[in-house]
Amino acid sequence: MSFHSMWAELLPVGRGSASGGYRRFAWTGADAECRAWFQAQAESRGLRYEVDRNGNQWAWLGDPADGDAVVTGSHLDSVPDGGAFDGPLGVVSAFAALDELRARDTRLRKPFGIVNFGDEEGARFGLACVGSRLTAGQLTREQAHRLTDGDGITLPRAMEAAGYDPDAIGPDPHRLARIGAFVELHVEQGRALDLSGDRVGIASAIWPHGRWRFDFRGEANHAGTTRLADRRDPMLSYAETVLAARREARLAGAVATFGKITVEPNGVNAIPSLVRGWLDSRAEDQDGLDRVVGGIEKAARECAEAHGVDLDVVRESFTPVVEFDHALRDELARILGKDPDRDSGLKVPVLGTGAGHDAGILSGSIPTAMLFVRNPTGVSHSPAEFAAEDDCVAGVLALADVVEGLACT
Secondary structure, rough: OHHHHHHHHOOOOEEOOOOOEEOOOOOOOOHHHHHHHHHHHHHHOEEEEEOOHHHHEEEEEHHHHHHHEEEEEEEOOOOEEOOOOOOOHHHHHHHHHHHHHHHHHOOOOOOOOEEEEEOOOOOOOOOHHHHHHHHHOOHHHHHHOOOOOOOOOOOHHHHHOOOOOHHHOOOOOOHHHOOOEEEEEEEEEOOOOHHHHOOOEEEEEEOOOOEEEEEEEOOOEEEOOOOHHHHOOOHHHHHHHHHHHHHHHHOOOEEEEEEEEEEOOEEEEEEOOOOEEEEEEEEEHHHHHHHHHHHHHHHHHHHHHHHHHHHHHOOOEEEEOOOOOOHHHHHHHHHHHHHHOOOOOOOOEEEOOOEEEEEEEEOOOOEEEEEEEEEOOOOOOOOOOOHHHHHHHHHHHHHHHHHHHHHOO
């Protein structure tokens, strides 16, 4: 099956008619359809199919017990109303790369695996990369069991409803020990490749990033009868903090976003008593991130004091900088045209990324690397996310070259 036909087959699954975006949330009907698609692709190619204790799907050519396996893949779930490419491009490209290797009559000397990691986006339970975090031991069973979605459904209940055993989840070091290299192909979440004119890039590192909750507590009162001078309005402090986040990020060459907010009592004619906003911030290095978040918090506290508002700041999650395995990264660069003995005609720039990935989670346990495919819009987590088919095919060929170079030695 060609890349185009696989892509067309997967494209309708979980797609909303109104937004054109995707709602492939973990352990839902759309997720089950994606999983069925993965299993069908594996079995149609005669691959050994299995689901691990954490619900991640695997397709194997060769016996993984032999060790030093080369694995590629990504995820099939999505953010709310997300784009088609984030995650699925890496999974579809993995199967297409295997088809390309078979067309070349390539004989792999190491086991080769394709994986679909579960619940990468965290759209339902609020924590990203659940499947890979569990596998790598970065999320305990007890912590996972406490995860709850917006409807109050716990992760264990959702897994059971989907036919999986939530009591079996947990670290899987034996499985990871069999993997010699994991290479994740992903659509670029930005425009660096579009600006450079390159179709494919190699990741250098994932920027350090985190999420902070800002709770501004004021006093609820009547919007029509309370004098401006008598108000303790937390919305003012929040609004000024949003502007401060933009200013601090711009000065540091970083990014900072308040993308989620809740308001109490949330009435049109009521001054809020509580405004709760979540900050997402990312920077090229730890010092830069500390400066940005520190500057935002300082500004927030000054604004809160000026308006008679109390402020609590809670760091809800944090991921330090992830340097992908340098030896593996250099090997990818050599395979993809940097070696003068190999003329692939492909220039491959090396670039960092501000987005988290399963490859980043696994980097502390096994050698990992990433390939990026050009995204001309630079848009991600949106229906406008896009990659041209010829660029996708270039990514498939690059991935096939990488697998061949790593698994045939």
